Amino acid sequence: MSLQPHILLTPSQVSERVILCGDPARVNRIAVLLSDVKPLASNREFTSISGEFHGQQITVCSTGIGAPSAVIALEELVKCGAKYLIRVGSAGAYQSHIGLGDMIIAEAAVRDDGGSSSYAPLSFPAVANRALVNGLCDYMKHQHENHHCGVVRSHDSFYIDNELEVCRKWHQLGILGADMETAALFTVGRLRRVAVASVLNNVVMYGEDVADGINDYVGAERAMMHGELLAARAALSALTAV
Numbered sequence: 001m002s003l004q005p006h007i008l009l010t011p012s013q014v015s016e017r018v019i020l021c022g023d024p025a026r027v028n029r030i031a032v033l034l035s036d037v038k039p040l041a042s043n044r045e046f047t048s049i050s051g052e053f054h055g056q057q058i059t060v061c062s063t064g065i066g067a068p069s070a071v072i073a074l075e076e077l078v079k080c081g082a083k084y085l086i087r088v089g090s091a092g093a094y095q096s097h098i099g100l101g102d103m104i105i106a107e108a109a110v111r112d113d114g115g116s117s118s119y120a121p122l123s124f125p126a127v128a129n130r131a132l133v134n135g136l137c138d139y140m141k142h143q144h145e146n147h148h149c150g151v152v153r154s155h156d157s158f159y160i161d162n163e164l165e166v167c168r169k170w171h172q173l174g175i176l177g178a179d180m181e182t183a184a185l186f187t188v189g190r191l192r193r194v195a196v197a198s199v200l201n202n203v204v205m206y207g208e209d210v211a212d213g214i215n216d217y218v219g220a221e222r223a224m225m226h227g228e229l230l231a232a233r234a235a236l237s238a239l240t241a242v
């Protein structure tokens with residue numbers, strides 16, 4: 001099969017187990033957890049490497065911001081043979097008990113994004129793969145790290161005028177936090193018959209607690225960097241357990 005037009009990868013370069021992350025810079029931060037790391041490609045928002053973890057080949061690929069580019073990456077990776085994919089992302093919390101650097105493990109996602117709607121009506125649920133979710137939760141329990149399993153919301157906009165109102169609505173409905181890609185990845189992954197999960201590092205406290213976060217800026221920064229690596233470790237553990 002030919003070179004994929006956006007990720008610039010061929011099937012021989014992609015393993016069955018894949019970590020997806022939004023930020024291209026995160027790819028190299030995740031690389032420290034792998035051995036035998038090889039840079040693969042870098043085009044637009046899609047930066048990729050391969051490496052090994054506990055004897056398994058792993059591909060790490062960034063997806064940029066938002067559902068459209070995340071789904072392009074997913075589709076092209078699946079064409080190259082990816083079968084198990086975990087998003088290692090960041091989120092903003094919708095609940096005040098979720099601290100900075102805490103893990104949010106998405107069991108399902110509210111489809112407030114446009115990307116997933118191009119594929120399926122809103123009545124189609126965005127649900128994670130159960131085996132991968134169990135793997136992520138098992139890892140967190142084993143490490144005694146703060147983690148929260150439940151439903152997240154994926155959206156398309158950061159700067160809408162009624163942001164506070166929207167956050168309050170989803171807070172009241174018990175949604176754990178927000179990102180921009182999880183719902184589309186779950187929806188399209190399900191349609192393409194591949195296993196997808198998402199583990200999100202909380203980088204924004206829920207509204208009422210923002211002042212506390214700013215007062216402890218250094219502590220907050222440390223917690224979030226710890227959270228990013230913790231999410232990646234959990235993803236590697238879950239990917240190599242399936």
Ligand SMILES: O=P(O)(O)O[C@H]1O[C@H](CO)[C@@H](O)[C@H]1O
Nearest residue numbers: 022023065066089090179180
């Ligand atoms: O940290 P990443 O993976 O980029 O994810 C989150 O950060 C970006 C917004 O700043 C969005 O892509 C959102 O989903």
Ligand SMILES: O=c1cc[nH]c(=O)[nH]1
Nearest residue numbers: 091092178179180204
């Ligand atoms: O508040 C946030 C932080 C990261 N990603 C989001 O979508 N929202």
